[in-house]
Amino acid sequence: MQTLPVEQLTSFLREAKDSGVFALYYIDLTTGLRRGELLGLKWSDIDLEKGDLRVQRQIGRIDGKIIEMPLKTKNAYRTLPLSADAIDVLVQQRRKTGNSEWVFSSPTGGPMSPDSVLHMLHRVLKRAGLPKVRFHDLRHTFATLALQNGVDIKTVSGMLGHFSAGFTLDTYAHVTTSAKREAAKTMGNILSGAV
Known part of the structure; x- marks a missing residue:
């Protein structure tokens, strides 16, 4: 498993934009x-008003x-919420796809x-000067960044479509280990002030 570190995402997305595949x-x-x-996303799966997409x-x-x-x-089979930025990206993508029923045609x-x-x-990775990763590693990047930034394991598991949070926890144990270290440090800081 590899992920794109957050500091590499900027150059990756900039190059994706220059290459015309940013939305994807x-x-x-x-x-x-x-x-x-x-x-597999079709425009009928996207509700821009509600801000969600259905994986069908x-x-x-x-x-x-x-x-x-x-x-x-x-x-x-799940419904996922979309951020305001993701909705804007999809609105622009809708203009690009014309009459196609497919979001990415x-x-x-x-x-x-x-x-x-x-x-x-x-x-895109080569042009951005980044190491080669698998497409599935973008999924790992999503999950790792979500967990590192405080999204709970149950929510991440549901968004990924995993059958259990335990499976997600096993897959991303490396992320939760560093989170546990941070939790211990935080608790130590809180309690050291009380003693």
Whole structure:
């Protein structure tokens, strides 16, 4: 598992903007969606007024064909809130996609290929002078940053579509270990003033 440290995100997102793929990666980093889930978003899944998106399907490749597929588990079907910035990004993306039903459409108007999104990611990282990461590492970046910034494990687990917070906790134990150290330090500071 790798993550993009917060100090690298600025150059990554700047290069994504220059490359015309900012919305794709920004929405992924603010929601933690899996690649297939991100590509499976249709405009009918987005409620810009309420500020949420529904994860209803995924895009995959079988026998060389790009197809719409159901999600793997019932927990993967979920509704996620969107930040004000994410809503603005989606409003701009809506103007770019024209009549396509897909939020992130291919040049032909259909869903994007999972392979092309990965190639774009590697191109953006290279141009930004950053190390190569997997697409799934953007999901890890979302979860790590959320946990490091005080979002509770149950909330992060639900947003990721995990079947249990225990699974999320096991996956991100490295983050919670440093949080425990900070908690011990904070409690020590509080109690040292009382003695």
